[in-house]
Amino acid sequence: MRIGVFICWCGSNIAGTVDVESLSEKAKFLPDVYYSEDVKYMCSEIGQESIKKAIKEQKLERVVIGSCSPRMHEETFQEVLKDSGLNPYYVEIANLREQCSWVHDEGEETTQKAFELVEKAVAKIRFAKPLTTETLPVTKRALVVGGGIAGIQSALDIAEAGYEVDLVENTPSLGGRMAQLDKTFPTLDCSACILTPKMVEASSHPNIRLLTYAEIEDVSGFVGNFDIKIRQKAKSIDHDKCTGCGDCTEKCPAKIDNEFEEDKEIRKAVYTPFPQAVPNKPVIDRDNCRYFQKGKCKVCQKVCPAEAVDYEQEDEIIEERYGGVILATGFDQLKPEGWEEFGYGAHPDVITSLELERMFNSSGPTGGKVVCPSTGREPKRVVFIQCVGSRDKNKGNAYCSKVCCLYTAKHTLLLKEKLPDTESFVFYIDIRTAGKSYEEFYERARSTGAKYLKGHVSKVETDGKELLVRSYDNSIGEQIEVEADLVVLASAIKAKGTTEGLAQMFGATGDKDGFLSEAHPKLKPVETQTAGVFLAGACQGPNDIPDTVGQAGAAASKIIGLFNRGEVESLPTTAEVDASICSGCLKCEPVCPVGAISSEQIEEKVPGGVVTRQVAGVNNALCRGCGACTAACRNGAMNLKGYTHRELLAEVDNL
Amino acid sequence: MRFSLNSETSGTKKENAAILDELEMITEEKFSNCFQCAKCSAGCPASEYMDLYPHQVILMAKLGLFERIFESKSIWICTCCFACGSRCPQDLDPARIMEGFRLIALRKTESRPEVYPFKGEIPRQAYVAHYRKNFK
Numbered sequence: 001m002r003i004g005v006f007i008c009w010c011g012s013n014i015a016g017t018v019d020v021e022s023l024s025e026k027a028k029f030l031p032d033v034y035y036s037e038d039v040k041y042m043c044s045e046i047g048q049e050s051i052k053k054a055i056k057e058q059k060l061e062r063v064v065i066g067s068c069s070p071r072m073h074e075e076t077f078q079e080v081l082k083d084s085g086l087n088p089y090y091v092e093i094a095n096l097r098e099q100c101s102w103v104h105d106e107g108e109e110t111t112q113k114a115f116e117l118v119e120k121a122v123a124k125i126r127f128a129k130p131l132t133t134e135t136l137p138v139t140k141r142a143l144v145v146g147g148g149i150a151g152i153q154s155a156l157d158i159a160e161a162g163y164e165v166d167l168v169e170n171t172p173s174l175g176g177r178m179a180q181l182d183k184t185f186p187t188l189d190c191s192a193c194i195l196t197p198k199m200v201e202a203s204s205h206p207n208i209r210l211l212t213y214a215e216i217e218d219v220s221g222f223v224g225n226f227d228i229k230i231r232q233k234a235k236s237i238d239h240d241k242c243t244g245c246g247d248c249t250e251k252c253p254a255k256i257d258n259e260f261e262e263d264k265e266i267r268k269a270v271y272t273p274f275p276q277a278v279p280n281k282p283v284i285d286r287d288n289c290r291y292f293q294k295g296k297c298k299v300c301q302k303v304c305p306a307e308a309v310d311y312e313q314e315d316e317i318i319e320e321r322y323g324g325v326i327l328a329t330g331f332d333q334l335k336p337e338g339w340e341e342f343g344y345g346a347h348p349d350v351i352t353s354l355e356l357e358r359m360f361n362s363s364g365p366t367g368g369k370v371v372c373p374s375t376g377r378e379p380k381r382v383v384f385i386q387c388v389g390s391r392d393k394n395k396g397n398a399y400c401s402k403v404c405c406l407y408t409a410k411h412t413l414l415l416k417e418k419l420p421d422t423e424s425f426v427f428y429i430d431i432r433t434a435g436k437s438y439e440e441f442y443e444r445a446r447s448t449g450a451k452y453l454k455g456h457v458s459k460v461e462t463d464g465k466e467l468l469v470r471s472y473d474n475s476i477g478e479q480i481e482v483e484a485d486l487v488v489l490a491s492a493i494k495a496k497g498t499t500e501g502l503a504q505m506f507g508a509t510g511d512k513d514g515f516l517s518e519a520h521p522k523l524k525p526v527e528t529q530t531a532g533v534f535l536a537g538a539c540q541g542p543n544d545i546p547d548t549v550g551q552a553g554a555a556a557s558k559i560i561g562l563f564n565r566g567e568v569e570s571l572p573t574t575a576e577v578d579a580s581i582c583s584g585c586l587k588c589e590p591v592c593p594v595g596a597i598s599s600e601q602i603e604e605k606v607p608g609g610v611v612t613r614q615v616a617g618v619n620n621a622l623c624r625g626c627g628a629c630t631a632a633c634r635n636g637a638m639n640l641k642g643y644t645h646r647e648l649l650a651e652v653d654n655l
Numbered sequence: 656m657r658f659s660l661n662s663e664t665s666g667t668k669k670e671n672a673a674i675l676d677e678l679e680m681i682t683e684e685k686f687s688n689c690f691q692c693a694k695c696s697a698g699c700p701a702s703e704y705m706d707l708y709p710h711q712v713i714l715m716a717k718l719g720l721f722e723r724i725f726e727s728k729s730i731w732i733c734t735c736c737f738a739c740g741s742r743c744p745q746d747l748d749p750a751r752i753m754e755g756f757r758l759i760a761l762r763k764t765e766s767r768p769e770v771y772p773f774k775g776e777i778p779r780q781a782y783v784a785h786y787r788k789n790f791k
Binding site: 381 | 659661662665691711714715
């Protein structure tokens with residue numbers, strides 16, 4: 001066996017602390033190593049060529065590369081081997097950067113550690129076996145979870161490329177958070193005016209199947225072929241018969257807090273969430289319906305002229321196979337109830353920004369008038385408090401919610417338009433306007449008269465009637481108190497509580513704040529760790545509309561690329577059973593997270609004849625190579641290809 | 656120290672609105688552009704003698720706290736060297752704003768003698784400011 005060792009300088013990243021030249025010399029004396037060299041940038045074209053040249057000239061059969069993390073460039077080097085006619089799994093990477101040079105100072109010991117990492121990699125590659133992949137066909141149908149602007153945009157983009165999409169939304173209507181907004185920064189477009197046409201387009205597009213009032217029930221499979229069960233919740237209204245006349249809603253006697261109006265208005269049990277809802281037909285909220293809860297009422301059925309009310313309707317499970325998935329599940333806004341300093345919940349005139357947003361809207365609870373909820377009168381002095389629960393490690397979230405600076409500026413502008421004589425004061429920690437035309441928008445808010453005061457609010461004091469906002473102005477260097485009529489809290493954007501469970505089904509991971517993690521913060525911003533599952537919008541982190549739409553397009557293009565390619569390569573590093581030592585105990589079966597293991601019967605020749613016995617069998621199409629079964633197997637019969645017991649023990653022996 | 660913002664300090668109050676209008680007319684400066692970076696105060700060679708820094712004067716004017724500006728020494732200490740205006744990222748000229756306050760103070764001298772700290776003579780800056788009034 002002829003092994004070649006290649007040590008990368010990574011500029012000064014590795015060479016700065018590791019003596020790469022002596023390392024390369026020393027590596028020559030390792031078993032089976034016939035060649036070694038050090039190259040300044042191994043991943044560069046020159047570096048790759050030098051590997052190819054050495055493979056050809058030195059007749060190398062296997063390659064060890066001392067470089068950065070395999071996560072970064074394993075694929076790059078696998079391609080190099082493939083181009084040189086070797087099996088791509090005949091390359092092993094020793095991580096000299098993240099695991100050595102970046103975490104140690106320059107010195108002999110660091111170089112020694114680097115050598116041992118190389119030594120370990122050489123030991124492993126000696127036992128490597130060639131691995132092959134199969135190509136599998138891709139189901140050219142996409143699933144988009146979440147019907148806000150992110151989901152709508154990605155569904156439209158995929159549909160426009162000619163592929164079929166199922167758009168699943170949990171609530172009775174498309175629209176999401178954007179539908180709740182009155183105007184959008186930095187152009188002050190009316191939110192509904194730009195969103196509603198997209199909602200209608202999504203619902204009427206021949207390639208989009210819209211499933212509102214539906215949830216994801218179960219997920220199995222892998223990239224190219226996800227088998228997904230969707231629960232279509234019973235709408236209790238036959239939407240084929242319903243004309244959307246609204247008689248049922250009008251007559252329904254139930255009164256429930258309207259979540260679309262941030263609970264500041266009531267809705268009925270049979271309802272459409274808002275006037276521009278798509279589909280514009282009601283559903284019955286069974287948890288709050290008198291008939292479903294108490295067995296009496298049926299008013300809606302009596303008044304329905306189309307006989308569309310159907311109390312017998314049941315939840316339906318839709319099973320479908322998808323090639324790729326986009327998660328676009330959105331966000332929630334923090335409600336700082338019980339936080340004494342701001343008085344939210346204690347005084348009706350302390351409201352959240354989303355509540356003010358609904359107040360601005362002409363179809364909102366006040367019909368577009370901004371009033372103090374306690375008196376119904378117009379406020380004279382409005383105080384906006386930014387960073388409520390954002391950048392707050394004590395009670396809220398450590399992160400910045402990204403959009404509050406701009407929407408607060410928007411609110412001051414809209415307020416000036418509606419109530420020219422009303423003063424607005426904005427208390428802030430920093431103003432962050434990173435985005436095109438955002439700084440100019442902030443400037444516009446200032447020049448229109450909003451008074452920005454640098455300092456957070458310590459307390460909103462109230463005697464039950466009046467509100468007094470206490471803060472400290474950093475410019476003047478004194479404490480400041482403002483007699484306010486209305487206090488608006490720019491409350492933090494937070495991850496939806498339901499996102500985590502959903503993400504788990506898809507194998508996507510959440511970060512410490514509950515937002516979904518991208519596969520790489522810079523280079524794979526819309527990918528998850530699961531191939532074929534992508535992210536768009538605020539489920540990935542606080543995001544504004546332009547960035548959300550951008551992400552939606554990016555995620556859609558990843559799906560379109562996948563479908564255009566038409567096939568995926570199966571994972572070569574799957575589990576493998578050595579049937580000769582498998583006892584058939586099937587301890588591995590329950591630990592497999594994807595259900596890839598089942599029992600198989602094999603025939604074995606024994607002295608005196610042939611017996612049939614049970615062993616474990618692995619479905620390579622389902623196996624994701626996690627290795628749980630290899631740890632559970634008592635006999636060591638289960639091996640992960642590319643990471644066999646023999647290979648791993650060889651590594652350990654050389655450490 | 657603590658200050659209060661209420662219906663008395665309100666910028667929409669007629670009296671305050673009139674002062675701000677007059678100031679903006681005299682100085683041709685738009686106060687609201689100021690975002691309190693305090694670069695003016697950072698570079699002001701006379702700041703060590705001031706009780707209110709230039710950026711504080713501008714913020715107080717925006718908040719309608721005119722009493723405190725007229726009571727301060729700062730507006731008389733400013734020498735109109737224009738170091739502030741040459742550096743302001745919002746292209747304001749705080750020195751002209753100081754001039755504006757001096758002019759208004761002088762116009763009010765008879766009714767409010769307490770704001771006029773120079774007995775018997777008008778300070779030099781006021782003369783200079785007078786000639787510079789429409790120079791921008």
